[in-house]
Amino acid sequence: MAHQQFEKLTDIEIIQRILNGEKPLYELIVRRYNPYLYKIGRSYNYNHDDTQDLMQDTYVDAFRNLSQFESRAGFKTWIARIMLNNCFRKKEKLSFKNEYAEDNINEKSIPMFTSNSNDTSHIINNKELGGIIEKALEVIPEDYRMVFSLREINGMNVLETANLLGISEANVKVRLSRAKEMLRNILENNYEPKELYEFNLIYCDAMVERVMSEINKL
Numbered sequence: 001m002a003h004q005q006f007e008k009l010t011d012i013e014i015i016q017r018i019l020n021g022e023k024p025l026y027e028l029i030v031r032r033y034n035p036y037l038y039k040i041g042r043s044y045n046y047n048h049d050d051t052q053d054l055m056q057d058t059y060v061d062a063f064r065n066l067s068q069f070e071s072r073a074g075f076k077t078w079i080a081r082i083m084l085n086n087c088f089r090k091k092e093k094l095s096f097k098n099e100y101a102e103d104n105i106n107e108k109s110i111p112m113f114t115s116n117s118n119d120t121s122h123i124i125n126n127k128e129l130g131g132i133i134e135k136a137l138e139v140i141p142e143d144y145r146m147v148f149s150l151r152e153i154n155g156m157n158v159l160e161t162a163n164l165l166g167i168s169e170a171n172v173k174v175r176l177s178r179a180k181e182m183l184r185n186i187l188e189n190n191y192e193p194k195e196l197y198e199f200n201l202i203y204c205d206a207m208v209e210r211v212m213s214e215i216n217k218l
Helices: 011-019 023-043 048-064 075-091 120-128 130-138 142-153 158-165 169-184 201-215
Strands: none
Touching (some): 023 048, 023 142, 142 158
């Protein structure tokens, strides 16, 4: 499908057209959210193949329930919740400890990764260090890693993160602060978040084919 002509369509517009019978347009949703869902799966410590399986399940689940999507919720949050639920279900674990905000938490803290440099050598360095960053995140406890991923890597706000993980906004702030503290010992503050858990474009077409093959059976 020549999808360039549809790139300016909003999620809501695409969804409405899909519900009106234009099923092939679902490819646009898959391409748009591949990097996002991939980062969630990898941040949950699933490997590449398991993450792709979870992504496919999530897209199929979302398609099956597309008519139940309420636009006021935001599609990004909606499909992220489906992905997280699939991650939780796969591990048969959904446990978050009750935590309380500390007085010294800075609610207006800027993202840990703050560099806006477009210097080629800077980008190459980040790619070379990508493995180190991923390994550092792997050793952080899951509860903190997921908050860090949603807030710092996927750019979700405190309320969205709290709603997705089923915890309070105060807990989000505490976990993010502690996650940053854990990482600061091994990471510098100039890494680009987009360099983490990138879903390489070479995988995108294959994922589109997998998902579209499944939903065409429905």
